[in-house]
Amino acid sequence: MARHYESWASSAASRNVMRGNRRRDTLPELAVRRLVHGAGLRYRVDSRPVGVLNRRADLVFTRAKVAVFIDGCFWHGCPQHGTASKSNAEYWATKIAGNIQRDLATDRLLVEAGWLVIRAWEHDDPQLVATGIVEAVLARSPRTGRLGSAREGL
Template sequence: MHDVPQWEAPEGSWASSAARRRNMQAIRSRDTKPEQVVRRLVHAQGLRYRVCARPLPKLRRTADMVFRPVKVAVFIDGCYWHGCPQHYVPPKTNSGYWSEKVLGNVARDRDTDRQLEDAGWLVLRFWEHEPSALCADKIAAAVLARRAQLRKV
């Protein structure tokens, strides 16, 4: 029988334990339940889009839904990872690291919004707790409005 060495977090690691590491690795960065529901509802309204795509090729950030011809980028943000003012609760363990991580995510979100808007994109952001049908309706309305604007030009 072989002794299996106990997993230890490397110095300065984000993982405070092997269990925490497994838990954090299991968290999805795309195709979350809220994203899937909103996508299904938008698709049912006859709209087509790219999933988890870069709106701007040189910008190394992806939107959850991209309507490239009308320049609409949709983000469905998780309450924890994006610092929802309503639901974000700082963690009890390793709080300094995680709070900094969330603040960095929020700063990156604002920078992404600014860069996309500067390039003529409409950025739509929703929280994961918002009603999916309402999000889908807002997305459809925005896309259809942008299409109508393009036709006039």
């Protein structure tokens, strides 16, 4: 028996936009992943850094304990590019404020567990983000010598 769910979106167009947003494999994320992979680093994608914590990072370097989040400007309240929704404004303001609080809590919990958290905005230069990630992972890697050539890849 098929169930029919009523959409809470304010309009059909709004619903289509929300359905088109992806949790993983966004264009900014793919650009950074391509560069980091090209530099010789390997990572987990859309993974929980700490198994008991129900939070997923975009890139996870388990040995170095580095978690990378590439945040969308609208969804995470970018001070530079974040915009206020015109329809259903109160709902979205509350939702985005909650996302910001969850991001701060996630960062705190991961740092307490010994992780380095790197956050980038979707509008950040992928080359600069990737360079920062590679440097952080190499600095925290127990076997930096094995990854020594990764610096040359960027």
